[in-house]
Amino acid sequence: MTEKQEVADAGWRDYGEPQLPAPLAAALAAFAEQGYHGTSVRDIAARANLSVPGLYHHYPSKQSLLQGLLEMTMTDLLARSERAVAAAGNAPVERFGAVVECLLRFHMYRREQAFIGSTEIRSLDDSYRAAYIAHRDRQQRMVDEIIEAGMAEGDFTTAYPKDAGRAVTTMCVSVSTWYKPSGPLDADELVKRYLQIARDAVGYRGA
Template identity: 75%
Template sequence: MTTWRDYGPPELPAPLAAALEAFAEHGYHGTTVREIAARAGLSVPGLYHHYPSKQSLLQGLSELTMSELLDRSAAALAEAGDDPLARFEALVESLLRFHMYRREQAFVGSTEIRSMDGDYRAVYVGHRDAQQRLVDEAVDAGVAAGVFTTPYPKDAARALTTMCVGVSTWYRPDGPLGPDELIARNLAFARELVGYTPPA
């Protein structure tokens, strides 16, 4: 990762790349270990040497996804400095970019939380909550500074995250909106959600 805005193909080990492809197409329960092994160019025993179960593949993929999301959010906030509006906009932009460029990973994480073992589900929810706290804190800081006027900062922060995550379900690289135009539009929506009015 050169900067938090830069994206290339996901850097995933072959078994996880194969699992991602299969889970995105057929869902966790509709995918067999044999299919993942074939996509990865491995035998089933060869796959099990790296990942002992289908569940471990889902968990490994989810960990890498959430680690990258949180790392990019932290980098965006660090670059933005102390200004509440700059921090808010950087965080929203980072979330939007992630859910455009890592849409399959984000989609699998969102839809397959139901398929995660109980112990790991709690870990995954902890990662998700950590990301939400960053959004909550950015909105709260804007309200405290008098930059945002929403009377419902917690609800606005949740709505913002939902909007950004939702991009992974409909964005297409060959669609009518390019990444920068999509970000500009959604940043406008985000400012309205938190009650930002530009200085006269």
């Protein structure tokens, strides 16, 4: 690996506890347990050890908490994905493996944040929904462009590259709905299996 690749690779596979401000961590826990509409501002404030006015000092509404949480989630995912792809080099097959692995690991290790992003998009105000969808579209374009490059190189043979790209992304995202660290599959084995499924979806011609 070159020095440039080592710099690009730094951290995208590394996950500790989410580094969220206390109000967002409290909102995440409440939304995951009760849903956005089932959660009150008073509940979030109590979880964050703040008064309601104290919470409003940081975030002026429950909607701003949801938006702040989703913005941090997508910023993290996109940054990790870009580092993963950059570190993989120029070969489409390697770049595809990197972006799929990154999506899988993110949706395992940040599953609550990812789950809220998938289920509470309906709760977003119009003023932010378009920006959030633009983030998701950017992530999908990253996958699609790698598949297109693989098609051009003759590495991928699917007749439906756009559909395959959506299917691969959806598969990775869905991991957040069922993965448990205590389950029968550890993270590395899940990545190995699902990467094979993703390669099959795009018609990978290699070994």
